Amino acid sequence: xxxxxxxxTLSILILGLGVAVITxxxxxxxxxxxxxxFLCVAVLYVVLRAEFLAVIQILVYAGGIVVLYLFVVMLVxxxxxPEEHQDPRRLAKIGLGLSGAMLVELAAIVVYSYSREPSSxxxxxxxxxxxxxxxxxxxxxxxxxxxxxxxxSVLLLVAMVGAIILARREL
Amino acid sequence: xxxxEAYVPILLFVLVATGFxxxxxIVSALVSSSKYNxxxxxxYECGIEPETDARDRYxxxxxxxxxxxxxxxxxxxxxxxxxxIMDELALFGLIEMLVFIFILVLxxxxxxxxxxxxxx
Amino acid sequence: xxxxxxxxxxKIVVLLNAILISVTFMVLMERKVIAWAQSRLGPMRVGPYGxxxxxxDPIKLILKEDITPVKADKMLxxxxxxxxxxxxxxxxxxxxxxxxELFYVADINVGLLFFLSVTSIGVYGxxxxxxxxxxxxxxxxxxxxxxxxxxxxxxxTMTLVSLILTAGTLSMVGIVEAQLTDGVWYGFVxxxxxxxxxxxxxxxxxRVPFDLPEAETELTGGFHxxxxxxxxxxxxxxxxxxxxxxxxxxxxxxFGGWLRPFxxxxxxxxxxxxxxxxxxxxxxxLFLYLFMWIRATLPRYRYDQLMRIGWKLLIPIALANIxxxxxxxxxx
Numbered sequence: 311x312x313x314x315x316x317x318x319t320l321s322i323l324i325l326g327l328g329v330a331v332i333t334x335x336x337x338x339x340x341x342x343x344x345x346x347x348f349l350c351v352a353v354l355y356v357v358l359r360a361e362f363l364a365v366i367q368i369l370v371y372a373g374g375i376v377v378l379y380l381f382v383v384m385l386v387x388x389x390x391x392p393e394e395h396q397d398p399r400r401l402a403k404i405g406l407g408l409s410g411a412m413l414v415e416l417a418a419i420v421v422y423s424y425s426r427e428p429s430s431x432x433x434x435x436x437x438x439x440x441x442x443x444x445x446x447x448x449x450x451x452x453x454x455x456x457x458x459x460x461x462x463s464v465l466l467l468v469a470m471v472g473a474i475i476l477a478r479r480e481l
Numbered sequence: 482x483x484x485x486e487a488y489v490p491i492l493l494f495v496l497v498a499t500g501f502x503x504x505x506x507i508v509s510a511l512v513s514s515s516k517y518n519x520x521x522x523x524x525y526e527c528g529i530e531p532e533t534d535a536r537d538r539y540x541x542x543x544x545x546x547x548x549x550x551x552x553x554x555x556x557x558x559x560x561x562x563x564x565x566i567m568d569e570l571a572l573f574g575l576i577e578m579l580v581f582i583f584i585l586v587l588x589x590x591x592x593x594x595x596x597x598x599x600x601x
Numbered sequence: 602x603x604x605x606x607x608x609x610x611x612k613i614v615v616l617l618n619a620i621l622i623s624v625t626f627m628v629l630m631e632r633k634v635i636a637w638a639q640s641r642l643g644p645m646r647v648g649p650y651g652x653x654x655x656x657x658d659p660i661k662l663i664l665k666e667d668i669t670p671v672k673a674d675k676m677l678x679x680x681x682x683x684x685x686x687x688x689x690x691x692x693x694x695x696x697x698x699x700x701x702e703l704f705y706v707a708d709i710n711v712g713l714l715f716f717l718s719v720t721s722i723g724v725y726g727x728x729x730x731x732x733x734x735x736x737x738x739x740x741x742x743x744x745x746x747x748x749x750x751x752x753x754x755x756x757x758t759m760t761l762v763s764l765i766l767t768a769g770t771l772s773m774v775g776i777v778e779a780q781l782t783d784g785v786w787y788g789f790v791x792x793x794x795x796x797x798x799x800x801x802x803x804x805x806x807x808r809v810p811f812d813l814p815e816a817e818t819e820l821t822g823g824f825h826x827x828x829x830x831x832x833x834x835x836x837x838x839x840x841x842x843x844x845x846x847x848x849x850x851x852x853x854x855x856f857g858g859w860l861r862p863f864x865x866x867x868x869x870x871x872x873x874x875x876x877x878x879x880x881x882x883x884x885x886x887l888f889l890y891l892f893m894w895i896r897a898t899l900p901r902y903r904y905d906q907l908m909r910i911g912w913k914l915l916i917p918i919a920l921a922n923i924x925x926x927x928x929x930x931x932x933x
Contacts, residue, residue, distance in 0.1 A: 364711075373722055377751060378544070440569055460577070474591065488709065498686065510667065526736070546752060553759075565769060571931060582923070586920065
């Protein structure tokens with residue numbers, strides 16, 4: 311019961327902050343709303359018993375990626391109006407298309423998860439030699455999901471090279 | 482300890498800390514003095530009137546530092562679950578992580594050689 | 602109900618008061634220590650040896666006028682000090698002052714990571730303060746400060762991985778208990794990590810020799826130049842609360858927390874007569890003194906030197922430390 315209340319309160323907060331992010335005219339304000347939004351998502355992860363994910367959400371998203379956003383916003387200093395040759399209706403059309411696709415995807419997920427056999431959802435979890443949320447996550451990551459983990463490091467390498475090349479023109 | 486119960490005090494702490502900050506601000510607003518003076522409300526600029534807006538464009542290095550920070554942050558986060566179960570993973574885990582760190586060091590060396598870590 | 606809400610709430614209120622009182626007396630202590638380092642007397646007027654200065658200063662700050670510059674962003678200008686203070690206080694939630702449940706607010710499985718992530722939120726207070734002021738010096742200072750904070754955060758986080766390798770848990774209580782089981786303070790097992798965390802801690806709290814954000818000779822007052830009165834005090838409080846929490850966490854991770862010295866030597870068992878929290882408080886006090894001693898001794902780094910130390914010195918050492926710790930762990 312308490313969990314349901316927590317879940318719905320958080321969902322409303324997250325949605326509300328999300329709307330605030332895209333409707334606030336000042337960019338820095340919307341970044342602040344985004345931080346609050348990410349913090350609420352972290353609390354939601356705690357409610358779902360994903361502790362590690364919750365602290366990572368704060369450490370990487372709220373404490374890292376949004377700092378990057380803030381730097382970029384302050385760097386480019388959006389004081390001018392949007393360029394005139396851009397047709398706002400064209401953007402609206404793309405947005406409509408994208409959100410439509412998103413909606414279809416969400417509907418597909420809902421239909422799929424309801425039509426699935428309930429037994430598969432409550433399948434016994436694999437036996438872990440370790441206890442605790444972080445430990446079990448680590449065990450899966452470093453045994454069953456070893457290849458994705460190593461690929462992630464290559465992905466990060468590419469991201470680093472990309473960032474340097476992008477910024478190097480200015481250096 | 483039940484995982485979710487342990488987080489209730491933390492949420493309480495956030496609320497109490499925020500409440501304390503707001504409370505002190507309100508109390509201070511009630512008891513502090515306030516005298517209007519136009520010059521006092523101007524941004525500080527060594528006594529002269531500000532000519533331009535402060536929010537100018539800044540060096541791209543800040544962007545680069547933030548970007549490198551995010552990447553290193555994500556890499557470090559991967560190491561924590563590894564570190565707690567190192568006893569169970571043993572040699573296999575060490576080799577995995579050495580490969581991971583090697584790829585990370587490649588990027589680090591690239592950043593170093595390209596001068597991304599310089600601040601001139 | 603009682604166990605979930607009332608008792609934690611009482612603990613939080615007690616802890617909050619303890620932090621506030623510590624901060625006021627810490628400011629006095631800092632002034633005294635630096636004065637003695639420079640052969641001065643320090644504050645002497647209010648009360649015997651200036652002891653009451655600690656009570657008078659907060660009252661003065663409450664009574665001061667709180668100015669909002671005309672060009673400032675009103676909402677963010679007020680939000681920034683709160684965003685700076687709240688993480689600094691909440692970080693105390695996972696700091697155990699003793700092994701018993703009475704002495705900590707929360708012991709979570711991911712305690713150390715929680716501490717790191719909460720302190721990483723503090724950077725917003727600084728960036729937003731500079732941006733909201735809409736004044737040149739604060740904005741420059743806040744950009745510098747945030748770049749400094751995130752650079753050293755990487756080094757500290759990486760260093761702590763090697764400590765976690767040694768301890769095998771992320772829970773703060775668990776780390777101290779691991780030191781009891783191993784019979785040694787991890788400061789002796791991981792001396793390199795300890796030095797790195799200490800340097801990183803100085804940089805994260807904007808202390809000398811890394812006090813670039815407040816370099817008064819070039820940036821007037823740093824990111825809070827435009828702040829006055831209570832909102833300034835909140836930044837001040839946040840900074841000192843951060844110093845205390847970093848000292849406490851360093852003592853817990855590397856100096857056995859509430860354990861007595863040489864926890865494995867039976868001959869010293871009489872030291873257990875002293876309660877654990879007194880051990881921890883003395884260790885925290887020593888670190889606070891060390892911070893002040895460093896401030897009285899060292900000059901300030903240049904910004905490019907600071908960045909070079911962070912990215913080209915601390916990060917490679919931290920990575921090498923992880924690799925060495927991992928190899929030693931597999932071999933032994």
